[in-house]
Amino acid sequence: MTHDCVIIGGGPAGLNAALVLGRARKSVVVIDEGRARNRVTRETHGFLTRDSISPSEFRRIAKEQISAYHSVTFAEDTAISITGTDGDFHIKTVQGQTFQSKKVLFAIGMKDLPLDIKGLTDVYGKSAFICPYCDGWELRDQPLVVIVKGADATHMARVLSGWTKKITICTNGSDDLTDAQREELNQHNIPVYDSPIQSIESDNGMVQQVVLKDGISIVCTGIFFRPKLMIGSDLPQALGCEFTETGTVIIDNLGKTNVPGVYSAGDATTHLHQAIIAASMGSLAGVGINNELNEEAWRNI
CATH class of the missing domain: 3.50.50.60 (FAD/NAD(P)-binding domain)
Structure with missing residues (x-):
């Protein structure tokens, strides 16, 4: 099966993109390893209607609501390689799964490097x-x-x-x-x-x-x-995505990278690391991906 989009990363950015695309009747797989960077904290703040919610509860509610859109599925796994081009990407995972997709969204966030201060x-x-x-x-x-x-x-x-x-x-x-x-x-x-x-x-x-x-x-x-961070995956670089000097993926206003068919959103693309900002970027990327898919389908009739 060729999906409309594979989303790599299931944080606020990836989940909000999945919600937008699910509501747009697009087939989506969200690949996420289930080890959120903010799992170390007890509460998420500054997110309207969800202030002080725990990160795990935030994700549980999000997935529950997204499940109403049956074209969206979740895979608790880790993407390790990606090949192909716009319209025909192939994503392989640690557990040996392979997903085929027209578009790819990297919502991979950032990872903390080891903290070098005792305590x-x-x-x-x-x-x-x-x-x-x-x-x-x-x-x-x-x-x-x-x-x-x-x-x-x-x-x-x-x-x-x-x-x-x-x-x-x-x-x-x-x-x-x-x-x-x-x-x-x-x-x-x-x-x-x-x-x-x-x-x-x-x-x-x-x-x-x-x-x-x-x-x-x-x-x-x-x-x-000030933490020391690295991008959550090297897959965008492997596909040829361009980066800023400070290590974030370069995107346009709707999350599109320089690689055709490839989008990115959330902490991997900005230094403004807030859940609500990541979610809004995921929403915009979902709109961008949906528009591109609809335009391609329109032209191919």
């Missing part, structure tokens, strides 16, 4: 976060440590200042700050420590203090940090 894994998603818009409200008016350096330090301080004034910057080594940036932070009474971090101490996932190698301990109840 950070224990608090990640519980009291250490990466997005103030996703988790700033829960840490309002609390003492926070922000693990960043250079221009990111002043940027994060400005953003977080709307939630709390109790901010300490830890650069975990050379601060990479200019004199002007140091002065800006000093004017706002934000201390900066450039000693490497020895460990993060916590209790049941809740941070208690950040211990530096020079012996200083910084008491805090929350952390924000």
Whole structure:
């Protein structure tokens, strides 16, 4: 069977694209390994009507609603190779399945590289976060440590200042700050420590203090940090998709890449990593794919 579209990735972007295409009466397979990046966190925030929902419950409800459109199916599997061209793609999986499809949507997201600070894994998603818009409200008016350096330090301080004034910057080594940036932070009474971090101490996932190698301990109840990321799959590169200098897939307004028949959406295409943004991009990609399929069918009659 040749499907209209295979969606690789079942997060908000892939699921919303599947919903749009299912409602457009297109045959779709969503391939997802079931290991969402946000599985480490307890709640998803900032998504209208779903604020504070757990990531697993979000996906359960989404799949339940999408199941009303019988042309959409799900495969809990991992895509490992893709060949072919527009109208005739072949996707192979770890479990030995092969799917044939006219179009492909990469909703593969990003993956966290190993966290190299002792104790950070224990608090990640519980009291250490990466997005103030996703988790700033829960840490309002609390003492926070922000693990960043250079221009990111002043940027994060400005953003977080709307939630709390109790901010300490830890650069975990050379601060990479200019004199002007140091002065800006000093004017706002934000201390900066450039000693490497020895460990993060916590209790049941809740941070208690950040211990530096020079012996200083910084008491805090929350952390924000800049993660190290890699794209969720190398398949877009294998197909010849173009990337930005910062490692995101280049797409147009409807998610189309430079490769005919290939689309992408969500965190793999933007640095704005919020569930609602990923879902909206998936919706637009679904529209783009549906329009292209309809136009091709129209011309072929």
